[in-house]
Amino acid sequence: MITHTALAGLMLALVFLGYAIAAILLRRGDQRWMESARRAVQAASMLTSLALAFFLYLLVHQRVEYAAVYRVIRSGMSLAARVSALWGGQTGSLLLWTWLLGMVAFVAAHKAKKSDPLYRPWLLLFTLLPFASYLVLVIFFDNPFARWWLFSDGGTTAAVFSPSGAVALPRPDDGAGLNPLLRHPAMVIHPPLLYLGFISFTLPFAEAMAALMSGEATRDVMNSIRRGTLVAWFFLTLGLTLGSRWAYDVLGWGGYWGWDPVEIAGLLPWLTSSAVLHLMMRGTRHKGRTRLVLGGTLLTFCLVILGSFLTRSGLLTSVHAFAESTLSPALLAIFIASVAGSFGIWLRGRAAPRQSRGQTIVSFWGVVLDGSALVLILLLIVCLVGLAVPVGSEWLMDQAMIVGPAYYRQATGPLWLLLLALVAPTPLYPHSMRRGSQSLRSLVVATSLSVLVSAAVNGLLPLNLLETALLFMSVLYFLLLTEQILRRGKDCSGRRSDRSLRPHTARFAGIVLLHLGVFLFAWGVLGMERQQTIQGALAAGGHLEVGEYTVRLDEVVRNVPDEQRTLVVATVSLYEQAPDAVVRLARVFPALEQDLVYDQVRAIPGVYSRIDKDLYVLFTGWNPEIDVPASLRVMMNPLANFLWIGGLAMASGALVMMIPDVFERRSDQDEASNEAGQ
Amino acid sequence: MRERNIPWKMLVGMTVILAALLFLIIPSLQSGAQYYLMIDELLSERERYQSEVVRISGAVIGESIEWDAETDELRFLLANVPADLDVIEAEGGFQASLHLAVTDPERTRLLVVASGAPPELLQDEAQAIVTGRLGEEGAFYADDILLKCPSRYQAERPEESADDGDGWSGEVD
Numbered sequence: 040m041i042t043h044t045a046l047a048g049l050m051l052a053l054v055f056l057g058y059a060i061a062a063i064l065l066r067r068g069d070q071r072w073m074e075s076a077r078r079a080v081q082a083a084s085m086l087t088s089l090a091l092a093f094f095l096y097l098l099v100h101q102r103v104e105y106a107a108v109y110r111v112i113r114s115g116m117s118l119a120a121r122v123s124a125l126w127g128g129q130t131g132s133l134l135l136w137t138w139l140l141g142m143v144a145f146v147a148a149h150k151a152k153k154s155d156p157l158y159r160p161w162l163l164l165f166t167l168l169p170f171a172s173y174l175v176l177v178i179f180f181d182n183p184f185a186r187w188w189l190f191s192d193g194g195t196t197a198a199v200f201s202p203s204g205a206v207a208l209p210r211p212d213d214g215a216g217l218n219p220l221l222r223h224p225a226m227v228i229h230p231p232l233l234y235l236g237f238i239s240f241t242l243p244f245a246e247a248m249a250a251l252m253s254g255e256a257t258r259d260v261m262n263s264i265r266r267g268t269l270v271a272w273f274f275l276t277l278g279l280t281l282g283s284r285w286a287y288d289v290l291g292w293g294g295y296w297g298w299d300p301v302e303i304a305g306l307l308p309w310l311t312s313s314a315v316l317h318l319m320m321r322g323t324r325h326k327g328r329t330r331l332v333l334g335g336t337l338l339t340f341c342l343v344i345l346g347s348f349l350t351r352s353g354l355l356t357s358v359h360a361f362a363e364s365t366l367s368p369a370l371l372a373i374f375i376a377s378v379a380g381s382f383g384i385w386l387r388g389r390a391a392p393r394q395s396r397g398q399t400i401v402s403f404w405g406v407v408l409d410g411s412a413l414v415l416i417l418l419l420i421v422c423l424v425g426l427a428v429p430v431g432s433e434w435l436m437d438q439a440m441i442v443g444p445a446y447y448r449q450a451t452g453p454l455w456l457l458l459l460a461l462v463a464p465t466p467l468y469p470h471s472m473r474r475g476s477q478s479l480r481s482l483v484v485a486t487s488l489s490v491l492v493s494a495a496v497n498g499l500l501p502l503n504l505l506e507t508a509l510l511f512m513s514v515l516y517f518l519l520l521t522e523q524i525l526r527r528g529k530d531c532s533g534r535r536s537d538r539s540l541r542p543h544t545a546r547f548a549g550i551v552l553l554h555l556g557v558f559l560f561a562w563g564v565l566g567m568e569r570q571q572t573i574q575g576a577l578a579a580g581g582h583l584e585v586g587e588y589t590v591r592l593d594e595v596v597r598n599v600p601d602e603q604r605t606l607v608v609a610t611v612s613l614y615e616q617a618p619d620a621v622v623r624l625a626r627v628f629p630a631l632e633q634d635l636v637y638d639q640v641r642a643i644p645g646v647y648s649r650i651d652k653d654l655y656v657l658f659t660g661w662n663p664e665i666d667v668p669a670s671l672r673v674m675m676n677p678l679a680n681f682l683w684i685g686g687l688a689m690a691s692g693a694l695v696m697m698i699p700d701v702f703e704r705r706s707d708q709d710e711a712s713n714e715a716g717q
Numbered sequence: 718m719r720e721r722n723i724p725w726k727m728l729v730g731m732t733v734i735l736a737a738l739l740f741l742i743i744p745s746l747q748s749g750a751q752y753y754l755m756i757d758e759l760l761s762e763r764e765r766y767q768s769e770v771v772r773i774s775g776a777v778i779g780e781s782i783e784w785d786a787e788t789d790e791l792r793f794l795l796a797n798v799p800a801d802l803d804v805i806e807a808e809g810g811f812q813a814s815l816h817l818a819v820t821d822p823e824r825t826r827l828l829v830v831a832s833g834a835p836p837e838l839l840q841d842e843a844q845a846i847v848t849g850r851l852g853e854e855g856a857f858y859a860d861d862i863l864l865k866c867p868s869r870y871q872a873e874r875p876e877e878s879a880d881d882g883d884g885w886s887g888e889v890d
Contacts, residue, residue, distance in 0.1 A: 183792075197841070241867065273833075358840050413734070417734070417737075417741075420738060420742075421741065421742060422743055424746075428746070428750060428754065432750075436785075438752065439752070439753035440749045440750050440751065440752055440753060441750070441751050441752075441753045442749045443747055443749055443751055443772075443786070443848065443861075444749075446745045446746060446748070446749025446750060447743075447745075447749070448741075449741075449744070449745035449748060450741045450742055450745035450746075451748060453741060454741070487848035533846055537773075574789055574832070574833065575789070576787050576789065659833060659834035660784065660834030660835070665787075667787060669836055670789065672833070
């Protein structure tokens with residue numbers, strides 16, 4: 040019953056979308072048809088929500104006779120685990136992805152109500168095309184409501200309707216269950232946040248496409264693209280941060296980013312959307328700039344689709360990859376269509392803003408902002424080259440090649456550094472940098488002071504070149520920020536008509552917080568470069584030393600919390616060797632969890648976390664029959680917490696930046712009325 | 718007429734940027750790119766790959782896994798898996814191909830030496846993707862092991878087809 044209702048809902052949604060596409064293509068001039076298309080899109084999103092709700096019902100009620108439920112559910116899972124199983128498997132995550140696209144289409148349909156009649160049909164069309172494409176995949180390629188069927192020759196298959204000559208397989212006793220690696224609190228929110236980030240880029244994409252198709256790249260449209268991009272950027276940043284936290288906790292290697300192809304696929308839209316946001320800071324009145332921003336927005340969306348293809352294509356070996364799936368040709372087709380469609384429309388589209396006034400002047404902030412965008416795009420190219428090597432080498436040389444983290448580290452390192460140098464003057468942004476201005480003087484003074492400070496610190500602490508450079512830039516940022524706060528927004532030099540960027544606005548505070556996050560994150564990265572690892576086999580009472588810390592194994596206890604797993608828990612004491620005494624810092628309990636159903640052993644780290652460093656203890660092996668039964672790996676990770684704090688600060692900065700949009704609109708109106716009055 | 722002028726500034730700028738990009742990418746590719754080989758390919762051109770870090774792929778032979786806690790040395794055998802996708806298809810798909818590689822005593826086998834406890838996914842018939850160097854005496858010294866287990870949950874499910882996506886893998890140093 041549920042299956043039939045949900046399936047009928049999905050089919051009906053597809054019919055509605057087909058109807059809306061036809062209406063837009065054939066009758067877009069007629070407002071009644073457009074109103075009808077708009078409602079059809081909203082109905083389709085609602086029907087997809089219904090299907091999602093039904094699928095969640097099946098998961099929660101452990102209906103393992105459905106193949107997609109069987110693969111991720113098993114008895115004994117908590118309610119939260121059963122819900123998060125939605126994105127633990129391929130089928131459910133595809134449904135979630137499609138549903139989110141439906142939600143974007145719903146929002147677009149709502150926005151379309153108030154938008155220009157020339158622009159409206161295209162906005163609808165370019166949100167509902169991605170929605171409809173993925174809906175086709177859900178219905179025809181990877182249906183969440185498929186069940187098991189048994190053929191007379193003993194073979195089984197998963198299908199929605201009974202294949203001829205097959206009978207329904209009796210309900211299995213229990214499902215296979217979610218992979219133990221995915222049972223982590225961060226896993227409950229990391230994938231949905233990433234998906235939300237990726238999918239949110241669809242709205243700015245559709246707006247950009249509509250602007251190109253209709254020639255209506257008005258200020259409202261560009262502002263809406265900026266807001267949409269910022270929202271998506273916020274979710275993506277948060278999702279990436281949580282993902283690296285998951286890797287740190289669960290993969291048991293004490294790292295946070297492995298330059299894994301799927302991680303890179305998530306980074307690509309982050310790079311382009313950051314570039315777009317920087318380009319937009321200089322306004323979009325200039326025609327060439329408008330086109331550049333629109334192009335960047337389209338590129339971001341195409342990279343999102345590329346990511347969804349790469350994850351499932353089996354082309355890349357990755358920690359995250361779903362195995363090669365039947366979906367990959369269809370996903371490749373969607374990717375090619377997005378690229379061809381976007382690029383074609385971008386080349387031919389008219390996007391002249393209504394008033395094409397103003398021209399690009401070479402200025403300090405011009406160099407900083409456009410320079411940042413350029414560096415972000417160079418980073419994108421470096422990453423794309425890295426992703427292309429395995430495929431390209433096979434083609435060109437008939438010899439498979441792969442690039443490892445070494446390539447990315449070496450090629451992106453100087454670019455990240457350059458980017459940080461461009462970030463450093465951010466706190467002065469509301470001010471003009473004309474020759475002789477106070478701001479330029481502040482910059483010169485702050486730079487000199489920063490050189491002195493970092494030279495002095497370099498004398499006291501054994502810093503390497505990179506750390507010294509980062510220290511210099513951080514001190515510069517800090518000094519400029521302090522000066523900015525003390526000045527309280529005086530000397531704005533009357534530079535900006537854009538009031539939302541005066542120094543006291545929330546938007547500017549958001550920008551400053553976000554870039555502070557960038558510096559914190561950079562410190563985390565450099566801190567982790569100084570990671571120290573030691574490994575050894577121990578008996579109870581034995582110890583290992585890492586840096587000025589001693590790690591002592593107190594005892595090992597084996598227990599059986601339930602039928603499905605056994606836990607071997609080590610009690611480990613951590614001591615710090617202070618000059619005059621040895622201080623016990625903490626006890627941690629790294630464990631080996633053996634999952635009896637999966638026959639898989641997982642090391643759960645014990646982490647002692649302080650703001651300046653983490654001591655990360657892994658229990659890597661246990662053999663009670665030998666003299667030194669336990670083997671431990673201990674990592675000292677300096678500044679690890681800066682990574683997550685930095686990531687969260689970046690995301691929060693974006694959040695704060697969104698607050699003043701209300702005021703901004705008001706100030707735009709003020710400005711308009713002032714202009715009218717003059 | 719002004720529009721027809723060649724935008725020299727733009728061209729020079731683009732050239733400089735392109736040069737900088739190549740300057741970053743090419744040396745990094747030289748040091749960061751690795752050959753991705755099957756065991757037979759590696760051993761057939763031993764001299765060529767001896768001095769290089771390469772990435773190899775093979776099927777793990779479960780009973781060969783040994784770990785010495787005191788020296789912290791991990792050793793296991795990898796069996797050659799065909800490089801050609803058509804051959805793999807002919808053998809009945811990837812999972813069947815891995816099974817065949819492990820059970821067929823005629824297949825080339827390579828000893829892999831690594832450090833650390835056996836990673837959780839290191840088990841019979843898993844596909845291992847190992848980065849490291851071929852030593853002079855014929856063992857392969859691994860720096861990094863990535864494991865994929867396409868067959869992991871197959872036995873427990875009521876169907877045989879391998880079209881779903883649970884091939885998760887773990888990564889270890």
